[in-house]
Structures are given as structure tokens and as C-alpha cells.
Amino acid sequence: MSDAHRFWLNFLLLYAFIASITPEDCFYSQKLPDKLSLLDTKLNLSYCNITRLQPSTFRTYLNLQILDLSYNALEELDFSVFQYHTALEKLDISHNKLRTIKCSSLRYIRGITHVNMSYNYFETAFLCKEFATLTQLRHLGLSATRIDRYDFVNIAHQALETIFLGLEHLQRYESGSLQLLNTEKLHVVLPQVLTDSNLLLYDDFNISTTLEISHVLCEETCDDTIREVNMVIQKSKVSKLILRNITMPWHEMGKILQLSWHSTIEYLTIHRFTFTNRFYYEYIDFSKGSLKSLTFENVIPNVFLYSSVQHPLNIFSEMFVENLTISNAELTYFSCPVKSSIFQSLVLTNNKLSDGIFQNCETLTNIQFLNFQNNILERLSYIPSMTSTMQSLKHLDVSGNRLYTDFNTICEWSESLLVLNFSRNKITDSIFNCLPTNVEILDLSSNQISSVGKELNRLRSLKALYLSSNQLSHIPDCSYISTNLIYLNIDENLIYSPSKEQLTKCQNVKQIIIGKNKYQCNCDLKAFTSTAEMLHENLIGWPESFMCEYPEELKGVILKNFHPSEISCNIFILVGLIVGTMVVLMIFMFFLCKYFDLPWYIRMIFQWLRRKYRVRNSYRDEDMMGKRFHAFISYSQEDYEWVKHLLIPNIEKDDRSIKICHHERDFIAGKTIIENIINCIEKSFKSIFVLSPNFIQSEWCHYELYFAQHSLFGKNSNNLILILLDPIPQYLIPNKYSKLKAIMKHRTYMEWPKVKGKHGLFWANLREAIQTDIPLEDEETSVFN
Incomplete structure (x- = not known):
């Protein structure tokens, strides 16, 4: 069969499939054609009221790798509909109405790696013996109202990476059932009502090294939950614990922190934590423990009363943990640790921290990574003085703030600082008068910088310089930049007409990004284009990212395809052409005058035109x-x-x-x-x-x-x-x-x-x-x- 015949056959099959889905069957039927393509490896049919899959439904999608059928109305599923899809890897059939599946048809998806069957109408979590044939399975999603001891026996031999168990509606759990699972990460949505939930928790903490628990709700008191966690956490093998969608008073969370500190847990992440009741300072002994990293993300403080002598947030600065992250928590304050801290990484992003933080703070001597991204810092002069006492600081990120240059004093940076991110602020050219001399990576993108001065030559160790989305009108003079520079990003600036000389001076820079500028395609750009073609190995995005913006008739033309004539660009050729033309014209006129008496003919024609005009405009009927x-x-x-x-x-x-x-x-x-x-x-x-x-x-x-x-x-x-x-x-x-x-x-x-x-x-x-x-x-x- 020829390629043309194969194309039309596939097209007709695709048309038949689309025609079989009526507007009543799919809530988003008007978008469906945009999702379907014969060459697509991904197909999203979620949120359609699909009740049944026909054997020929997906026959045309031979390259299909990812299929999303979630949020539909499937009541039964025969996997034979995928018998022609040997490349299928991920299948999502969650949030349907499945009660059973045809186990004998599982042989048609033996190459599957991801299957999500959670949130259906399965009464039991029992997995039939055919699941044992899915030897490539790595990620499995399940949900049930009852879990019995041998439900997972048929996959006990399989080493999975992730298992998700949506157990909100679990009514009965037989102890030891989860012990049959062999997985690196277990994600469990805890049941709303379950007697002896400690049995479930005990199994959760002992089958994987990474555990994620969702939906813990106790608005007033969490004694039962804390007690159960305390009972099982002592014998746990979990090293990474993730708590998601948690609602409880702050003092109860403090108990969980204290328990985690003295367990096998090394990495604790609390995502979307809503704390209620009062928020007050409570001393917790964090001096001993195995916890290395603590992360709070999306903290919602539903608190109306702060009561304590010390600031409640002082509890975080007293933590003896190497890596602390508090993000999206509306944090307005973070105190300097009273004692020498072991913080190596401190991430306080997407908060409301303002100027003055960590001023004269001498206890952060071990800090190496400090991130204040997306806060409300304003005065740039506070940043050098903040770092001057941080003897180990290597990476500082203050991007996405409101920083403006206001240097009036000598800049004293930490000498150990190697990476500095000032992007997305209001910084101007004066920043180059105050930069750490040993910095290797400097990000000044998305600011208000219009030129790069000679002051940059002090940064002898500079290897990467980011200046994209500023107001530069020309390429920085690389003769003033460190010879160690290997990366320069100056795209999306105001560089209309870069010169050949400017680019030549940067030829030792291995990677230059200068595309996405508004180039004015004229004769001045011709020499630059020729040089860029020679240095194309150094120019990232050449030639497709280099396009003309002006004049309007050349907008969108790639610089490589812009070829102005030699005459229009070379003044000497143009002058020579004009002079030569004039000389030839003079010789020709002389020849006409000498041999054909041209002036006489001109006078005669002039007289004829003049009389014609006068006759038309001067003669009157009475004359x-x-x-x-x-x-x-x-x-x-x-x-x-x-x-x-x-x-x-x-x-x-x-x-x-x-x-x-x-x-x-x-x-x-x-x-x-x-x-x-x-x-x-x-x-x-x-x-x-x-x-x-x-x-x-x-x-x-x-x-x-x-x-x-x-x-x-x-x-x-x-x-x-x-x-x-x-x-x-x-x-x-x-x-x-x-x-x-x-x-x-x-x-x-x-x-x-x-x-x-x-x-x-x-x-x-x-x-x-x-x-x-x-x-x-x-x-x-x-x-x-």
C-alpha cells in the first residue's frame, strides 16, 4: 500500500471515529477535533461522558503512548481495545464508574508502565492474577471500600516506584494487607472514618522509604492521630514523609514536627497546611535528630490570635536542620538565629519579607544557599551588608522583588558568593559599581539596564552573564569582561543594529544568546550577519531566532536570508555609479548637441507647448x-x-x-x-x-x-x-x-x-x-x- 493510500485510509478511520462521538456524549465536543491527530502520541479524552469503548475506537492511533480517559462514565472496560497499541505506556481511567475489569484482556497492555484506576466503584482492592503479567508496571493507582489481606498478592513480586491509594471511603482494613506491596513511594489518602486506623498507618510507615499522606483533618484536637503516629513512627522505615492537605492547630503540628525529628525521617514536606486556633511560640528541642530537610509549602494561617512573649515564628530560626523551605506562607518575619545555625539551605520564596532581614546576623555562618525569590525587598544596599557575615554563602537568589540601586556606601559582599540572581527587579546600570568580585554566575535579566560599563572587568571569575529582557541597545564590550566568560545571554533587548566589531570581540564566548531582538534590517546589519554566520557555532538559536523587525516589509525575515544589494550598501560603488552615469550622460548630451542639434529641437518643442498653452487659455471669442x-x-x-x-x-x-x-x-x-x-x-x-x-x-x-x-x-x-x-x-x-x-x-x-x-x-x-x-x-x- 502506498503512503498516499495509507494516509487516506487513516483519514477515513479518523473521520468515522469523530463522527461516532455525538455532542451529547462529550461535554467538550467542540474542542475534540483539536485533540485528535493521527500522529499524536498523547490523547486527552477526559471530561467526556463516554460510557463504552468500541474495539475500533483507537485502532488508528498506532503511536499512542499516553491516554487520559478520566472523569467519564465507563462502567466496564475490556483492554482488548488497546491490542494494536504496543507503544501505550500510560493509561488513566480514574474517576469513572468501573466496578469490574475484564482481567483476561490485560495481556493486551503488557508494556504498560502507568495505570491509574482510582476513584471508581470497586468494592475491593483485589488485583487478579493477570496483573502479574504487567512486568513493566511502575506506577499504580487504586481505590476501594474494603482491603483484605491478600488483595495485593499478585503484584507482591513487582518492584514498583509509586502506588497511590485513594481510601477516603475505606470501611474495612485487614491488618498486614499493605505489607505485600513492594514500592519506593506510597501515597495514601486517609479514610474519613475508620476504626483502628493505626493498623493502616503502621503498614503505611513500613512498606516504603517515601510516604505521602493526604487529608488529615482535626481542627480542635489531634490526640488520636498524634498518638497513632507516635506508636508507628518509632519503628518506621520511612525516610521521606510528605503530608498534604493538612488542617490542624499549630501546636498539634509542633508535636508532629517533634516526633519526626526523633525518627528515621530525613526529609519532611508539608504541603497545603491550614492551621487554626491560636499561634504562639512553643519551645521544641530540635538539637538532636535525623531530619535534614523541612519544607512548608502553601501555608494558610486561619489564625486570629497571636499570644506569646517571643514571636511565634522564632521556632523556625531555632530549628537544627540543614535545609529549610517556607514558601507561599505569607511570611513577613524571620529572625536571625540566636545560636550558631546549621542551616545550609534556606528558601523563603513567595512570601512578604521586607528590607532589614538578617542585618548584622552573625549566626548563619554555614549557610550556602539563600533564596528570597518573590518577596517585597526594595533597597539593594541591604543585600551586600546582609551577606557580609555569611562566610560560606555560595548562591543568593533575590529575584522577583522590587530592588532598586541605592548604593551610597562601600559594598561588602561575602567573598564566598559564586552565584547571584538579581533578575526581575528594578535595577539600573549602577549595579555594576557594586558586585561581588568572585561571582561566577550573574543573572541580571528582566531589569532596567541600558549599558554595561567597564566596571564589569573587576569580575575576573565570571563565567555566565544573563542580561536578557533589559534595555541594552548594543552588545556589551567583551574586552571588558572576564576571559573566563563562556555564556552570555542578551536576547529580548533593544539591540536594533548590532555591529560586526561588537560581535567579534565576543568570539571567545562559547555560548551567546542574542536572538529575539528587534533587528532593523539595513546595510549596517550586513556585516554583522556575515560575522554571525562565521561564528554560528557560538550563537545559540542561529539562524531561526534572528529575525528582522524593521522595516515593516521585512518583518519576520530571517537575518540569514536578508541580502541587500552591494550597490545600496557601498557608498563608493554608489558614488562611482552616479558619477559614471553623469559622465556618460554628459557625453551623450554632447554627442546629441554636436551631431543632432538637440538644443534646437528642445526650443522648438518648448515653443510649441508654450503656444499650445497660450492658445488654450488666452484667446477669447470677441478677439x-x-x-x-x-x-x-x-x-x-x-x-x-x-x-x-x-x-x-x-x-x-x-x-x-x-x-x-x-x-x-x-x-x-x-x-x-x-x-x-x-x-x-x-x-x-x-x-x-x-x-x-x-x-x-x-x-x-x-x-x-x-x-x-x-x-x-x-x-x-x-x-x-x-x-x-x-x-x-x-x-x-x-x-x-x-x-x-x-x-x-x-x-x-x-x-x-x-x-x-x-x-x-x-x-x-x-x-x-x-x-x-x-x-x-x-x-x-x-x-x-
Whole structure:
């Protein structure tokens, strides 16, 4: 079968399984598709009202390793539904309605390591003989209302790691029943009502080295419980005791502590302890005993009265125990031990301890690990003075407080301090003026540090420096940092454009984390990227953690894939390209000007555009009334041949769209020349003057220009068109042509090109200058009518 066929077959099987679970069957059916995947090794079907499992239910999940079917409504279970799941390791069927299981089907889960069958409807804890075949079983969860002596005989030979017994509803227990269990840790939820519970406790304390007991409730007095514990604890083999969900008065807990101190118990953990009644100081002799570690986690003080001469919490500072943890206890006070303490580890996390703790305390000479994480410490100057008397202190954690730098005195740290955690505070750059010189691991992450100064060079033993989530704008100068530094974390800062030089100086650091910064991808980052590629073995997270943030169009692009052009990043290449382009353009322009007379063409086009604009915006209808000709031509008789054979034929074409007033055909006989000139100028919309040295020598040309001056210049001088047929030096123009001099000096005129190839553009430009829509009179009408 091909991979494609196998995929579609699995898909159809998955669809059939999902379709078989109706919305009424599953409380979270809308989330169910998100949980299901053919490739998943974990499947969570808890909190569904599943009452029965079909043989084909899980057939498609061949890789299934962890299955959670807790909090359902299963009434019976046949393990044959898992016959195809050889990889299944963990199965949780707790909190269902199971009364029996089909023991013969246990052979299908022989590779199972975790089975939780607690909180079902089993009356007895009896495990059938087929459980003996589960040779890989390491964790087992059970619950029952009755436990008989031989209920666990079939697993007696198995060395388990953990057994959980939920016995809240236990009604009968036969002595010695738990003695058959062979486990490293036993977790028992004590029954609410049980006669002779000491028998159960005795067995609990003697079958494993680690014991966890849950749900001990005695709000007023715990004499029976204390007495029973005292009876069995003396012969106990338990070295690690965990008490969970305990409610009792503080003085009763004190009795349990005293009993534990003089037993085989070495590690005592009390989790979620609610103490009631009064809270007062009571002396307990902790000087002798085997207890090495004491932990209080999640302490709920339902106490309304404190009554004692000494502070009630002094009992903790007097304890002779190497490791003490008090966490989530709303602790506001912890006194300095009166006598020299054997504390080696003191963990006071998630409390409300404030400034001043352990000031001038000289009895914590053996302390090596001190943790004040998540309290309300504020003044950083108290921390060095606190440690100065702790001669053995190696690890200090004051993270998650409100510390700010306020150093006004000389910093006196413990010389033995090697690990210092200042993360998640309000510390600024001045912290580098006051650090322990022998520290090897320094955590300053999640603070307000903007730069790392030269003061860091005093830390000659520094091996790891954490500066993530600060306000750094550049990579610290590693030349000022110890040569022993092997780890540097500066991710999630404000490093937009790190330089190649900064990274090169840190090339001896074996592990650098600098990703997750908001990189601005530009030319300045190109050199850094090249260096980072060479040092990629030192850069943790390269290249996937290094992404562009700016500009917006490059957001999300990996730095390794950012390749700006060489031209845009090299100023010399860019300048050379611009200069070279300009030189080539100048040479090209010179070539055009020399061989193609480009300026002439430009002037002609400019004139054409200018006239086009003026015609569109300047001519009024009343200016065109009474006009019969588009233009009147004035020229010297010496230029007659050019006008007759070139000018008129190229302007007046066959379409007769333009009509020229020419004296040879349009002057009226019987009229004087002056009268004809005046009338022709008035009947023409524009006047064309063909200028040449001959023009300024002609008297009649002088008259025509004079009349045109008075007729046109006062109205619209744009209607005067000058054609320079031949060059006219200014000194040859007589004074009487002063107006002509001014016009030629300040107005553009059209030059007749000698090159034949330019004639076409010249005539087109001239026609455009003359062309206009005028209400021409009937040709038969007299000029003078």
C-alpha cells in the first residue's frame, strides 16, 4: 500500500471515529477535533461522558503512548481495545464508574508502565492474577471500600516506584494487607472514618522509604492521630514523609514536627497546611535528630490570635536542620538565629519579607544557599551588608522583588558568593559599581539596564552573564569582561543594529544568546550577519531566532536570508555609479548637441507647448470676430522665393485649414498699399514677420511692422510670430526698429533650420502656432465689407 493510500485510509478511520462521538456524549465536543491527530502520541479524552469503548475506537492511533480517559462514565472496560497499541505506556481511567475489569484482556497492555484506576466503584482492592503479567508496571493507582489481606498478592513480586491509594471511603482494613506491596513511594489518602486506623498507618510507615499522606483533618484536637503516629513512627522505615492537605492547630503540628525529628525521617514536606486556633511560640528541642530537610509549602494561617512573649515564628530560626523551605506562607518575619545555625539551605520564596532581614546576623555562618525569590525587598544596599557575615554563602537568589540601586556606601559582599540572581527587579546600570568580585554566575535579566560599563572587568571569575529582557541597545564590550566568560545571554533587548566589531570581540564566548531582538534590517546589519554566520557555532538559536523587525516589509525575515544589494550598501560603488552615469550622460548630451542639434529641437518643442498653452487659455471669442485670415505675412521682396515656394505651400495645404493673407493675391486693386496693409492686418488673427538682413532694409516692412505694433501689441502680443530666416546682428538693426530689438531680445522666435531633416518639425511647429478656430467669412465676401 502506498503512503498516499495509507494516509487516506487513516483519514477515513479518523473521520468515522469523530463522527461516532455525538455532542451529547462529550461535554467538550467542540474542542475534540483539536485533540485528535493521527500522529499524536498523547490523547486527552477526559471530561467526556463516554460510557463504552468500541474495539475500533483507537485502532488508528498506532503511536499512542499516553491516554487520559478520566472523569467519564465507563462502567466496564475490556483492554482488548488497546491490542494494536504496543507503544501505550500510560493509561488513566480514574474517576469513572468501573466496578469490574475484564482481567483476561490485560495481556493486551503488557508494556504498560502507568495505570491509574482510582476513584471508581470497586468494592475491593483485589488485583487478579493477570496483573502479574504487567512486568513493566511502575506506577499504580487504586481505590476501594474494603482491603483484605491478600488483595495485593499478585503484584507482591513487582518492584514498583509509586502506588497511590485513594481510601477516603475505606470501611474495612485487614491488618498486614499493605505489607505485600513492594514500592519506593506510597501515597495514601486517609479514610474519613475508620476504626483502628493505626493498623493502616503502621503498614503505611513500613512498606516504603517515601510516604505521602493526604487529608488529615482535626481542627480542635489531634490526640488520636498524634498518638497513632507516635506508636508507628518509632519503628518506621520511612525516610521521606510528605503530608498534604493538612488542617490542624499549630501546636498539634509542633508535636508532629517533634516526633519526626526523633525518627528515621530525613526529609519532611508539608504541603497545603491550614492551621487554626491560636499561634504562639512553643519551645521544641530540635538539637538532636535525623531530619535534614523541612519544607512548608502553601501555608494558610486561619489564625486570629497571636499570644506569646517571643514571636511565634522564632521556632523556625531555632530549628537544627540543614535545609529549610517556607514558601507561599505569607511570611513577613524571620529572625536571625540566636545560636550558631546549621542551616545550609534556606528558601523563603513567595512570601512578604521586607528590607532589614538578617542585618548584622552573625549566626548563619554555614549557610550556602539563600533564596528570597518573590518577596517585597526594595533597597539593594541591604543585600551586600546582609551577606557580609555569611562566610560560606555560595548562591543568593533575590529575584522577583522590587530592588532598586541605592548604593551610597562601600559594598561588602561575602567573598564566598559564586552565584547571584538579581533578575526581575528594578535595577539600573549602577549595579555594576557594586558586585561581588568572585561571582561566577550573574543573572541580571528582566531589569532596567541600558549599558554595561567597564566596571564589569573587576569580575575576573565570571563565567555566565544573563542580561536578557533589559534595555541594552548594543552588545556589551567583551574586552571588558572576564576571559573566563563562556555564556552570555542578551536576547529580548533593544539591540536594533548590532555591529560586526561588537560581535567579534565576543568570539571567545562559547555560548551567546542574542536572538529575539528587534533587528532593523539595513546595510549596517550586513556585516554583522556575515560575522554571525562565521561564528554560528557560538550563537545559540542561529539562524531561526534572528529575525528582522524593521522595516515593516521585512518583518519576520530571517537575518540569514536578508541580502541587500552591494550597490545600496557601498557608498563608493554608489558614488562611482552616479558619477559614471553623469559622465556618460554628459557625453551623450554632447554627442546629441554636436551631431543632432538637440538644443534646437528642445526650443522648438518648448515653443510649441508654450503656444499650445497660450492658445488654450488666452484667446477669447470677441478677439476672433471679423477675422478672414489666420495670418498676415510680412517679408522683404528679397525673400520672396522662400515665402512663395516654401512658406505658403507648407502652411496652406490642400485641406485649407489655414488661410494666409498674401499681398500678391489678397491686396485689393484700387486701394493704396497702406490701406491694404492696414486692412489685411486687421482681418488677420496673427501676423508673421520673416526676419532677415533684407527685412530691416525694406521701407514697406517698416510700415507693416509699425502697423502690426499698434494693432496687435496693445491687445495680445502673442499673435505676433517672428521667423528668423537669416541671422541679424543687433548692431545692424536701425533705431527705428527699437520695438523689434526689444521683442527679439525678450521673446523667443522661430529659426529657419538650414538642415533639411529639421524642416518637418519647423513646419509642424509653425502650423501649430497659427492654427486656431476662427469664424472665417465667405470667400466671395469682400475684405472691406
